Amino acid sequence: MxxxxxxxxxxxxxxxxxxxxxxxxxxxxxxxxxxxxxxxxxxxxxxxxxxxxxxxxxxxxxxxxxxxRPMPKVSGVDVLRSVMQEHGLNQSDLPGVGTQSVVSEILSGKRQLNVRQIRWLADHFKVPVEMFI
Structure with a gap:
């Protein structure tokens, strides 16, 4: 040594x-x-x-x-908004989440994303499900 x-x-x-x-x-x-x-x-x-x-x-x-440089805590809805903006999508472009009115209610905070919707979003955008939780 x-x-x-x-x-x-x-x-x-x-x-x-x-x-x-x-x-x-x-x-x-x-x-x-x-x-x-x-x-x-x-x-x-x-x-x-x-x-x-x-x-x-x-x-x-x-x-x-x-x-x-801690990462800011963001909600699944914030991530969804960001991903929609990044991909140039509107509320009717996410059929796996629901109708345009369902997506609108999620984005406005009247509804929460459920497990099925989170899985669909993760699969659709090829990201971990944790991003939307």
Missing amino acids: NALIEQAAQHWQFVSPLLRKPENEADYDQLVEALDELTDRIGDDESHPLMSLVDIIGDWVEAYDLEH
Whole structure:
């Protein structure tokens, strides 16, 4: 193990910038850039020797994101509105949810999405059902 520590000490000045949790936006940006370069280099090779570094940096970037950029909590109806807008759909374009009036009541908050509708939406838009719950 001493030889390994000696090698690490010799190369630490080059490696250390990658092995620090981000404490501010500059650190975060540096790690995201490094992560992008690593994933470009590694590609889909899960057995690549640098994959453990990707995992470490990815975990730190994700933790920083969760702490400093939390995802806003949105309802299934908010997601439905967003998806409809993104795809240029109107209320009558969702037959699996119901008639135009049913979709209107859901969007206005008079009705909630039921399990059947949620499953149809998830299947239709190829997203996890959790998005609409």
